[in-house]
Amino acid sequence: EVQLLESGGTSIQSGGSLRLSCAVSGLSISTYAMSWVRQAPGKGLDWVSSLYSSGSRQYADSVKGRFTISRDNSENTLFLQMNSLRVEDTAVYYCAKDKGPNYGDQNDYWGQGTLVTVYS
Amino acid sequence: QSALTQPPSASGSPGQSVTISCTGTSSDVGGYNYVSWYQQHPGKAPKLMIYEVTKRPSGVPDRFSGSKSGNTASLTVSGLQAEDEADYYCSSYAGSNVLFGGGTKLTVL
Secondary structure, X not given: OOEEEEEOOOEEEOOOOEEEEEEEEOOXXXXXXXXXXXXXXXXXXXXXXXXXXXXXXXXXXXXXXXXXXXXXXXXXXXXXXXXXXXXXXXXXXXXXXXXXXXXXOOEXXXXXXXXXXXXX | OOOEEOOOEEEEOOOOOEEEXXXXXXXXXXXXXXXXXXXXXXXXXXXXXEEOOOEOOOOOOOOEEEXXXXXXXXXXXXXXXXXXXXXXXXXXXXXXXXXXXXXXXXXXX
């Protein structure tokens, strides 16, 4: 059974840094594209970043230069390093697995989400 | 990186069919056959319902179907059931990023 379990969400002051983790079981994350998708309270889905099987990284303009996606293949864990956090980064952050090695737009498995609250 | 355009709401009675549109540009929806649709119930994670415009993941009822014409993709739900009431989001690969639509709240009357 495939499971994704996010952790690391908390309440933090703007300008701070935070690292989210997504522990995956049931498959090897190095085989698939893995993504972070966020959802602000009461709002829609917002793509944040994807890490392809090849190691190529893609970022939304809103987080480029502030967030870094990475993975530890030995631990089968995906990470999102979030620096210079802003109030508008407040959201539930979901980890998601793509059906294939690229693109990050067809996510067939999702975690339960972890809440990041950024206050001024 | 503008979001894809979806109607904010849609509705239908049980047994009826409803179609939700998702409009983008030639740089996203119109340029790639990588359009997906997600269903999200309140407080739950999204669920993949359609990928690569028309494909259904295993376990998704065939009442759900997808299509695309030009820069607009569509999700059709046939034979509406009460459990179909949820938020629906389209997404598209856009070359170096992924775009989501703003979401459509589907109400089963």
